[in-house]
Amino acid sequence: MHSFGYRANALLTFGLSILALMCAMASISDNLNHPSPTAQVQVLNINWFQKQPNGNDEVSMTLNISADLQSLFTWNTKQVFVFLAAEYETPKNSLNQISLWDAIITSKEQAKFWIHTSNKYRFIDQGSNLKGKEFNLTMHWHVMPKTGKMFANKLIMSGHRLPEKFR
Amino acid sequence: MGWIGETVDSIKSIQIRQVLTQAVSLGMIVTSALIIWKALMCITGSESPVVVVLSGSMEPGFKRGDILFLHMSNDPIRAGEIVVFNVDGREIPIVHRVIKVHERQDTGEVDILTKGDNNYGDDRLLYAHGQLWLQRHHIMGRAVGFLPYVGWVTIIMTEKPIIKYILIGALGLLVITSKD
Numbered sequence: 001m002h003s004f005g006y007r008a009n010a011l012l013t014f015g016l017s018i019l020a021l022m023c024a025m026a027s028i029s030d031n032l033n034h035p036s037p038t039a040q041v042q043v044l045n046i047n048w049f050q051k052q053p054n055g056n057d058e059v060s061m062t063l064n065i066s067a068d069l070q071s072l073f074t075w076n077t078k079q080v081f082v083f084l085a086a087e088y089e090t091p092k093n094s095l096n097q098i099s100l101w102d103a104i105i106t107s108k109e110q111a112k113f114w115i116h117t118s119n120k121y122r123f124i125d126q127g128s129n130l131k132g133k134e135f136n137l138t139m140h141w142h143v144m145p146k147t148g149k150m151f152a153n154k155l156i157m158s159g160h161r162l163p164e165k166f167r
Numbered sequence: 168m169g170w171i172g173e174t175v176d177s178i179k180s181i182q183i184r185q186v187l188t189q190a191v192s193l194g195m196i197v198t199s200a201l202i203i204w205k206a207l208m209c210i211t212g213s214e215s216p217v218v219v220v221l222s223g224s225m226e227p228g229f230k231r232g233d234i235l236f237l238h239m240s241n242d243p244i245r246a247g248e249i250v251v252f253n254v255d256g257r258e259i260p261i262v263h264r265v266i267k268v269h270e271r272q273d274t275g276e277v278d279i280l281t282k283g284d285n286n287y288g289d290d291r292l293l294y295a296h297g298q299l300w301l302q303r304h305h306i307m308g309r310a311v312g313f314l315p316y317v318g319w320v321t322i323i324m325t326e327k328p329i330i331k332y333i334l335i336g337a338l339g340l341l342v343i344t345s346k347d
Contacts, residue, residue: 005341023314079228081264081284085246092272097246099266104284106227121289126269126278140247144228149312152247 026076027148033074039067039139039155041084047118049130050166057130059123059162063101065139066114072143073108080105081142086123087156088135098123100137132164193342213239213308218251219318220262224283225249232319235262237308244268244277244303249310252281255295260307263290269300277303 047060065084072080083102090096100119105111137160142152207216216237220229229235237251244250244265251262266289267280278300282289291299324331 027312081228081247083247083266090272093269094272094275095243095268095270097268099246102266104227121266142247142249145313147314150249150310 023147027145030074030076030143030145030148030151033071035069035071035153037067037069037072037141037153037155039065039069039157041065041137041139041157043137043160044116046163046167048167049163051128052124055128057125057128059130060118061100061123062116062118064114064116065101067112067139069105069111069141070108072141073111076145076148078106078144078146080111081144083140085138085140086135086160087138088133090125090127090129090133092127092129096125097138130162131166133162135160135162189342211236211238211308213237215260215307218260218262219321221259221322222283224285225262225264226285228284229262229313230315232316232322234314234318235310236312236314238311239306239308243270243275244279244306244309250279250281251307251310252301252305253307254293254298254301254305257293261290261293262310279306 042064043061044064045062047062049059050057052058063084067082069080069082081102081104083099086096086098086100088096099121100123101115101117102120103115105113136156136158138154138156140152140154142150144150204216208214210216218235218237220231220233220235223231235249235251246265246268249262249264251260253260261281263281263283263286265279266282267278269278271277279302280289280291280300294301324334
């Protein structure tokens, strides 16, 4: 009854269940945080705007992104993945989401930033619908916890418009 | 001399009973594990509700040996979500983030492009030859939760099969020799 094996087993089971409970509680504690991040994005310049040989429109732009995501960080936050996506509708597609820029933020100190950049991923349409197209720039963030449930949210900045002519 | 025969019989019968109970309890363990796995499959709607991260392409978010809980619902797939997908001609599913989505107006079908957070370029090089987009049927599920390190058990067992056999042997021995 009180052999070494039984004691080891009981200890292991107890230790593992305590660990599991702590992980669950850390994940639940994230719900107590009500973040209020802010972000501003400006399209500073359309670098070029043309039709590819295969018929798809492509645009390159310079962006100025500033954001304060510090309130997303809790003690259970491992990293915040933040990205800026262009979102628009075309006759063919009910939704187009194209990531233009992203970053991995691993500490609260880095979570307040501003950056001046051209789009990191290519902004290519499926087809030729981008002339004069109105689009939203949406800042998305995905919070990865040290353990437990991941969560995400976004901030939509509407009212951006592409030029009427290729350049 | 009658009592010797009786004791031999009783010992024999006891051993058979013991063996039977042990077999039944072992069967219970195996079936309950199976029940839990199948129940998880039903709840999450994913063929494999739990996956182990095998590569470092999503670091520092997911490291090798972390486990992910998957969920497969009818919700549309959107940029930024971490999905697990199968590519034709590849056995091992890949866990990467969606960076582009094009959803059809008429059919609701989606074209998806993925990228590993730690990779330099997008995943077109990983897809089948000539494949530009992933479709809905490639997606096995999206990651909703995360538990660190636990997956190392599986990685060690698949890469060092000897350890697996030693472990199974030791457990089997324990079950056979246990008294109650």
